[in-house]
Amino acid sequence: MSTRYLESLFNPESIVVVGASERATNLGGMVLRNLMAGGFPGQLQVVNRNDYDNVHGIPCVRKVSRMPTRPDLAIICTPPDTVPKTVRKLGEAGVRTAIVMTGGLSRAHSKKGQPLMYSVRDAARETGIRILGPNTIGLMVPARQLNATYAHMGAMPGKVAFVGQSGSVASSIIDWAFARGVGFSHFLTLGDGMGIGHDDLIDYLAQDPSCRAILLHLESIPQPRRFMSAVRVASRTKPVIAVKSGRVPESEWMPVTLPAGVTRTDPIYDAVLKRAGVLRVDGLSQMFDALETLTRMRPVRREGLVVMANGVGPGVLAVDRLKALDGELASLSGRTIEALAAHLPSYWTRKNPIDLNYDASPTLYAEAIRILAADPEVSNVLVMYSPSLTEDSLQIADAVMQASKGTRLNVFTCWLGHATVLDAREAFYEASIPSFFSPEKAVKAFMQHVHHQRVQRLLRETPESFLDHFEDRADARAIVALADREGRNHLSNSEARAVIEDYDIQSVHTVYCDDVDEVVEAYAVERSPINITLIHEHACHPFLEGRSGLGRYKSTVEAVNGEGAIIEACDELMADYRENYPQSGFLGFAIQRSHSHVEGIEFSVGITRDPVFGPLVVCGAAGASVNVMSDRQIALPPLNMVLARELLQRTYMYRLLREYSESPEEHTRAICETLVTLSQIVIDIPRIRGIEVQPLLFDIDHAVAVDVAIDLAAEPAKPIIQPYPRELEEWVVLPRSGRRVIVRPVLAEDEPSHLDFHERQSPESIRYRFFQFRKHFSHEDVAQMVQIDYDREMVFIANAEKEDGTGEETLGTVRTWTDADNLQCEFAVMVRDDLKGEGLGYTLMRKMIDYCRARGTVEMVGDVLPDNRPMLDLARELGFEIRFNVEEEVMDLRLALNEPETDWQRERLE
Template sequence: MGTRYLESLFNPGSIVVVGASERADNLGGMVLRNLLGGGYPGKLLVVNQSDYENVHGVPCVKKVSRMGFSPELAIVCTPPDTVPKMVRRLGEAGVRTAIVMTGGMSRAHSKTGQPLMYSVRDAAREVGIRVLGPNTIGLMVPARGLNATYAHMGAIPGKVAFVGQSGTIASSVIDWAFARGVGFSYFLTLGDGMDIDHDDLIDYLAQDTQTRAILLHMENIPNPRRFMSAVRVASRTKPVIAVKSGRVPESEWFPHDLPAGLTRSDPIYDAMLQRAGVLRVDGLGQMFDALETLTRMRPLRRESLAIMANGVGPGVMAVDRLAHLGGELAQLSETSIEALAELLPPYWSRKNPIDLNYDASPELYAKAIKVLAKDPEVANILVMYAPSLTEDSVQIADAVVQAVKGTRLNVFTCWLGQSTVMEARDEFYRAGLPSFFSPEKAVTAFMQHVRHQRVQRLLTETPESFTDHFADRTLAQRLVLGALRSERKHLTNREARDVIRDYGINTIETIYCDDIEEVLEAFAVERRPVDVTLIHEDYCHPFRELGSGRKRVTSTIQNLNSEAAIIDSCRILMEEYLEHHPDSGFHGFAVQRSYQHVGGIEFSVGITRDPVFGPLVVCGAAGAQINVITDRQIALPPLNMVLARELLRRTYMYKLLKENSYHPEEDIRAVSETLVTLSQIVIDIPEIKGLEISPLLFNENGSVAVNVAIDLSDKPGRPIIQPYPRELEEWIVLPKSGRRVIIRPVLAEDEPAHRVFHELQSPESIRYRFFQYRKHFSREDVAQMVQIDYDREMVFIANAPREDGEGEETLGTVRTWTDADNLRCEFAVMVHDKMKHEGLGVALMQKMIDYCRAKGTKEMVGNVLPDNRPMLQLAEHLGFEIHYNPDEEVMDLRLVLNEPEKDWQRERLSRSSH
């Protein structure tokens, strides 16, 4: 739905509370008391059908029609059956936003039989009012004195936004945060989330300058594509930390049918949040611990940790926790060891963790930190202290704070205990150093920082290109569409093998036989051990394993080296087939040479489709001896090599491959390429519902697919992350030079050429584009330019073959950023200096204008320096309105693309134009 009218929700100039009375247990009365107690500065009104003149001193009227003005926000606290009609009346009266606090609407039903909460949604859409809830605790904006909740206490002002789903959990969060001194910019819960949802609020909070971090508590995500698009934008600029409850089927509040090959939905949420750059934590305690480190520590230069304490025990506990979470200890340099040896007793361990001894003084803590600050291998230090009779905890804390100043170290502390260390912990809080009560919590919080930085890297990594994005794959598409026209919902084994072979995946040579006689003939030709598989209808479907991970029945017998063995094996396979699958059509036998592969390393890779989240790429173990379900890991397409390697790294089979492969790096690359290719297959052919390669084997020559199965659906499945829009590619011929140029959306693989393009521009062109001189563009700068979310941004680049024949070069680029409501896009364009007067700028701009107009965007805007005459002439040629902006000292450009249809659109555009 976007951010329409959310400003009226978060910063209302007037509020009406519907259903408030002075009864102690009245919900509306509680909300009204909180509004008054919080010091809300705007105009207040009450609607109550009883004949009150005022409620708690606030004027009261009997009906919405008698309000006399249109409040910006309504808070509805009336019985469930009255709420849909009340929402409709408020919308008709000009109220823009409503908070529906009434609960039980998911269980109460309307006359049509649907839950009343859907009637609220329908009424809101009819009259154009935005609704938070039903069944929400409400909203707090502490800095504006707004406490529109029934919570038992208010929140203190701060820079953290909390968006929850459960009111009872939110109440505990307020208590918890107050005790930790955590303040909020916004605090609210969605309740049933019938209109305003996570993605709408994240879009708003991503642009809010008063919010430095976003905390999410989620039970479900009804619109994953919108959520993913919104949170990827937000997490690029501020930490987003999430708790997702309902991790097991027994605790899911909104269970849905699982895709083939999965037994739980929680790994899907894991994959989605990781791909979005969100740090997922296991509970509210971890949420606030993570908040401590993410907002109070610098970005990590290294992921290793140095530990010091006034005793062995705390250090050992910290190391145990670090190892359990997959962290690593920093290796101290010899210089540091010798320097510490001059400070510590002769019996110290000479390694990390560092035992300072029980009588460590403030001076010793400070000197040890100074030594480590000079060590290039040390970037992060956990400083711990256990209370003792000999030293004062506050003095040691002060020494640590002073020693850290001026260093590049990330230091966080653990002052063990409670009653005697609180003053010291306050000292750390004032100094901005995270502090924890136990070694386990401290190390867990540090590793959350590590995990967050890792998922952030996945947003900006430049992938390694190995596939041809523009190759012709018509054979595979023809096989799939032909099967669907024949009303088949799966491909035959031969067809499935042809599909992946068409995409370059190696397969074992297979001979298909109708009966035993043909199998014997095939063996006579091979004259070497073979594997024989009986193929039938059920065998052609992917993910046929039981929950145990073992196959239902024997389908393949391996290493047959005589005619007698083949005859006996075919008989056994036929008996198994007739016993277990008598109704599954017989398709014959498949004969393959027995494949000599690295023992024990068998992968199952493929595609499955979730009814909510769309296509998913899966990777894990194959084989009858292990539980393939347990090892199965998930990622969201589209994938690149970096994302594919990350998916592979999470599997148990990855460790076996690294330890046992003849060529581990080559085989890791081969699996990663296969995963990227599968991702491309399901994007190119969205009618593929499921695809499994099992097993994918390895020998000294690389990877090879043995068995393949593909399911189909006449309803295409779309990834929740917008893939590369190939249909937007266009070839043009430049009129002056006659050079052929492709204008297409940017790919992450364009990063090297994009960096060269910027580095070759003249200082003047750089100043015109970035409004300042820039001599250097880092890899991260350029990666962000090419790693885009096609739902929110678009970048068209003009590429052509280099004149020396060595690959492609980028000749020009145009970019737009579109707001969450698709009202306005902001553009920027730059053409290579050597391509001036070739008409390339016009071609790029016209391409982008046509794209944004077709997308329904209402306006295109931009800023141009007053002396940038070429761009101003181009804008005038394209029909832009041009006005000088004296406040910013730039020329404002505006082009109407589509006329707004709704009043709120016209109002928003008019307000932002002035």
């Protein structure tokens, strides 16, 4: 991730167009004409190997080496085979950024046999120039009069950034947005993405105050870890809305290798975007509808919706769509119903949706809104109007706008029809009230707003503490290491059970037998019905139903009772094995006492690995393969209890569990604990490729694994979200009190102790830390402090056992925020008032300085109030430079951690 030289891309003072001519169809000529027509205020020049004095009046030279001045930005529009050399020449000439518009480089090949786009990438890396493209439509920054594209029209200035991948899609969006009155702060496409990627651009846009929302058109995410880190930062401060094309195998541009147990890539993208806080929509039209509600509508306090119309039909259509999208109608209070009844016909249904009757006047619309605004249970109102002979649509629109002013309601509208309601729609637009053409689109846009807030809320939920992050699981790691030494790519059935049991996942007691005689002997001990499973090498791999279509469940005979029945069952299993898996080595039989469980409730849970997105957690139905594959839902590790519950609630089996389980809460918790634990296993042991527990059943309080399979990969894989960095934990002893303290990275589960820590601080300590007096800290405040992205932030907390032994308490904390380029980190530190003088502040700062230095951060900075003498003394002891900032009236602190490696880093720091 880097915003290196992106300022010269988005705000260049000079541009050269390489390959421009006055030929009407010349690509460079089109770009040059757009630059001139857009009124670009900077210097323009042209490079063309033909001996032109000028092109469209712009001075032209034959070679890059003859450019009179070094431009900030180069736009390359030359034939494919010339592009790598041109990029190299520009980079050697000191040009910092280039847009490669030339297409076909993915299909044209160099003399080495590789596609030319990789030659472009290599040339850019060797010379330090940053590349947008190849095969990009270019870039627009309307507020800066920059139209460096070949698009057929320019975009209007606005507050929305669009980052796409397809030039043809981008062209249609410009046209579409203009018709809807949507302007852009930035508009560009990545093309082949050989240099600048989504993550670079999102990092830049997240920091740009002129950008209020980000629209993404995705075809793929080649760097998912970098993308995830950038988008998670951006989505916390501004809406990010994405369209992903290529949702089905038939529309995917390139063949995709699917992870075991997954039949389509689209659910993976769903999981990625949801975890990043992105609102995913199904198409370009929905993108702009969602933008309308997210940027013009207040946050949704309650999710219930009131539908109000001058007719029954539109209201019914809206409710149908709402329920289809799992939305809910708001309940009207008795007082609200009586107040509305005083203005409506006697035959009114006295419920939501509200039919105002076909002759509803502007006064009635306004009065209905005022009545609804007085109901504390009503937050969101869809106001609809169907054209009639009795009333004027614009007058009713004006009444709705006036009545809505000053209320706490989220009001959005749907004026049906077209010819006679255009003025009303324009009036709503001017008043910043979302308005839609149909009930279905209005409700869909509202539910997108609801879903976006659910995703954002999910990022801030406080998970309950469950998993012991500090317990050593050496036995499980030793089992995997043994299989690795023996050259196996899977664990045996007994080894797989031992691994999950080491992580406290219970499994059904199992006896392993080499032949039928041993099975009979085991039955003689049990003297109760048993389940017999034939084990062979192929069955030791997870997600067998996806690999073979046969399914592991066919290798088991249940509730076998009696010696004769056992021999018959074993013979049957052997016959099926020889028919279906003749090449798979026979490993014996597994015997279990027949287990009872809640009728029909069997879960399949596990881990699989995607070649791009790494480990994935899966959850769904067990049983026949058709049920497993259709119900299998996906989430990204690491999981906590909140995220695990959200994953579980997406499954069909969860509804059955809530309906039929005698202990739904206990069983829900048991499954969530299992999911969290599985995600931790693959984090702790990254050589594991897949884990499948099927079925997962229930005893009185716990989830119990009946069968488990684990396989291994040749190479380890990390989750695309940085997990808790356990290796950074450190125990220290406070010198004065001798108290033993753990200094470790913060966890989301630390929110309660973190809140208590802040609320126990003196007003002076709070002012020193936050530069203002604060009496209270909300859940949102503290959640943002503890739910961090370890790729971008770090928080070390000093925790110790409470004196009464009831848990941990926080004694001190230090945090840093690091920019996307890893140049600067800003720090803040605070120690509990009663522990000052213990050296804890020094310990925390020293640990953070060592951490930031090790990750390559160039310098650490901070601001301190001039009267905060203890912090200034500590800073001097640690070697910080201290200067008084006259403008801000604070002390600026700076500590060099590493030497800058490039001229760009030195320029930025200066």
